[in-house]
Amino acid sequence: MSTIILVTGATGTVGSATVKALSALGADVRAGVRSLIKGDNLKRLPGVELVEINFERPESLAVAFTGVNTAFLITPFTADQVEMAQKLTDAAQAAGVRHVVRLSASGAEVEPGIQLGQWHRQAEDYLKSSGLNYTLLRPGSFMQNFVHQYAPSIKAENAFYLPMGNGRVSYIDVRDIGDVAAQILLHPDEHTQMAYTLTGPQALSGYEIAEVFSSATGRPIEYLDVPEEAARAAMQQQNLPDWMTESLLELNAISRAGYASGVTSDVQQIIGRPPYTFEEFAVTYRDCF
Ligand SMILES: NC(=O)c1ccc[n+]([C@@H]2O[C@H](COP(=O)([O-])OP(=O)(O)OC[C@H]3O[C@@H](n4cnc5c(N)ncnc54)[C@H](OP(=O)(O)O)[C@@H]3O)[C@@H](O)[C@H]2O)c1
Known part of the structure; x- marks a missing residue:
């Protein structure tokens, strides 16, 4: 069985923290980057390979998801983020990915909620109805x-x-999100269909x-x-x-x-140390x- 873990948005704040955490744990990481040059630092980490992904280009998604076991779906803060998240979910499903972790935001579940929460809820709902195994990470505002x-x-x-x-x-350090994501991506069965609110x-x-x-x-x-x-x-x-x-x-x-x-104990529970x-x-x- 494949052990490849794909991280999208790997050059971003959460993506790069997650790739570093996974590499430190000895994982086989495929870092999805929009520009190979920008991903150069990640390529130097043990166990990390780069793949070019452009969310606008479905063919790049098909290549990136091929042979992937678990995937961390990170989309940027843009007006078309829901559409991007849906395309990534479709690509994961088409490739037969075993488990998807999605970076959402705290309060995504609150109705009606603010615009940011609504977008994340739409993306979460799409993933939930896809039939894929998933875990939702809902962090609060980043210290970074x-x-x-x-x-x-x-x-x-x-x-x-x-x-x-x-x-x-209750600001959270992105290094904690990376460590949490890495644990779940390596042990997905313990976190199937779960949602975690991550805080400092x-x-x-x-x-x-x-x-x-x-x-x-x-x-x-x-x-x-x-x-x-x-x-x-x-x-x-x-x-x-x-x-x-x-x-x-x-x-x-x-x-x-x-x-x-609000402060939760989810980080401590998942990674065994306080945030x-x-x-x-x-x-x-x-x-x-
Ligand atoms: N900031 C907060 O306090 C906070 C709190 C809770 C949740 N969130 C959520 O966190 C998510 C953002 O995570 P982040 O801060 O780690 O993001 P980020 O640092 O802005 O990075 C975004 C990543 O997405 C990549 N990307 C953008 N457009 C792309 C495209 N068309 N094709 C391929 N890749 C593309 C970027 O690549 P390039 O490097 O090439 O641009 C980068 O790697 C959002 O969903 C946001 O709502 C943020």
């Missing part, structure tokens, strides 16, 4: 968003700006996060709660498309209201800030 989105202002102004008031969020060990407000960054960097870092209108104007200035601006503002609004503060704290994240990534 601070690296990718807020590091520039933290570096330049010692501050980050969010319209989230005193709302607490505690929920923190922007003010508490600023304190953590201050102590990790040795500089006074400030969190500034901004009105929603100011956040909208800033996103428009960065030329974000309207659908993205509005769905991010919706996410910020539910975070502000405290709906993103990383925000302090551990901030110290590891200190140089980015």
Whole structure:
């Protein structure tokens, strides 16, 4: 029986963490990348081969899924993400993949929910009705968003700006998502038709996060709660498309209201160690800030 594990979106935040975790566990990994050049670092890891995947090109999907035992389906944050997720599910089914793990988001099950949750729910429902064996991973907001989105202002102004008031969020370190995904991809039968909500060990407000960054960097870092209108104007200035601006503002609004503060023990249960704290994240990534 094949032991190949396919990871789509392998150059992305969660995909690369998962490929690293799988490689460290000695797995046979097929890293699905849009550009072979961009995947070069992954290719150097033991047990990892690259395959070119473009979600728009069905023939690339057919090749990538051939001979695959388990697959981790990761789609990007785009307006056509549901369609992409459906194409990936179809390709997994056509290739006879034994088990599919899908990267979803916390709150996907909440009805009616916010736009982001609705998109993930549609993709989850499609997978559920495909007849495939599956596991759904529903992480909360990533700690690494601070690296990718807020590091520039933290570096330049010692501050980050969010319209989230005193709302607490149970941010998760993406390295934990990678470790969880790797465990499930290697032992799928223990997680068939399950959904896990993945969170960090505690929920923190922007003010508490600023304190953590201050102590990790040795500089006074400030969190500034901004009105929603100011956040909208800033996103428009960065030329974000309207659908993205509005769905991010919706996410910020539910975070502000405290709906993103739940903490679960799913990470600990699956990988047998507690998830990383925000302090551990901030110290590891200190140089980015
Ligand atoms: N950020 C959060 O806090 C958060 C929280 C919960 C859930 N999520 C969910 O996480 C998912 C995103 O994961 P991520 O942050 O790891 O993504 P990411 O870092 O944005 O990476 C996206 C990956 O998809 C690839 N990709 C994009 N378009 C493609 C195409 N047409 N064909 C082939 N590959 C393509 C990208 O390739 P390139 O490198 O070539 O661009 C990249 O590898 C979304 O579903 C989001 O809703 C995010």
